[in-house]
Amino acid sequence: MIYHHILGVEKTAGDREVRERYLALVREFPPDRHPEAFQRITRAYEALKDRRSRVRARLTGVNDFTFWTDALDALVESIPTAPQAPGLDRIIEADNK
Numbered sequence: 001m002i003y004h005h006i007l008g009v010e011k012t013a014g015d016r017e018v019r020e021r022y023l024a025l026v027r028e029f030p031p032d033r034h035p036e037a038f039q040r041i042t043r044a045y046e047a048l049k050d051r052r053s054r055v056r057a058r059l060t061g062v063n064d065f066t067f068w069t070d071a072l073d074a075l076v077e078s079i080p081t082a083p084q085a086p087g088l089d090r091i092i093e094a095d096n097k
Contacts, residue, residue, distance in 0.1 A: 003057065006044035018048045 004011050007021045022045040031038040047057040 003044040003047045006040055007048065009048070013048070015050055018045065022049075 004013070007013075007018060007025065009018055009021050013021075022041065025041045026038065029037040029041060046053065048054055
């Protein structure tokens, strides 16, 4: 489950270890300076904070994939667009008629 990776704990981590790691990450990534990271960390903690939450997350398949989608979006945006061939606009326009 990706929540364990976000917090940097093993799947077998107990409540106390999850809480300690959460608090350490919150100090490292405060919400005023790292709002997106803080939100991810908090979502992961909410899913792993106790046995009931861990079971619920496992059964419902809840995961936080926003990190990966954000990374993919950034990658796509960083790719320069190829220059269009002269006259391509006329061809596209003719195809749309």
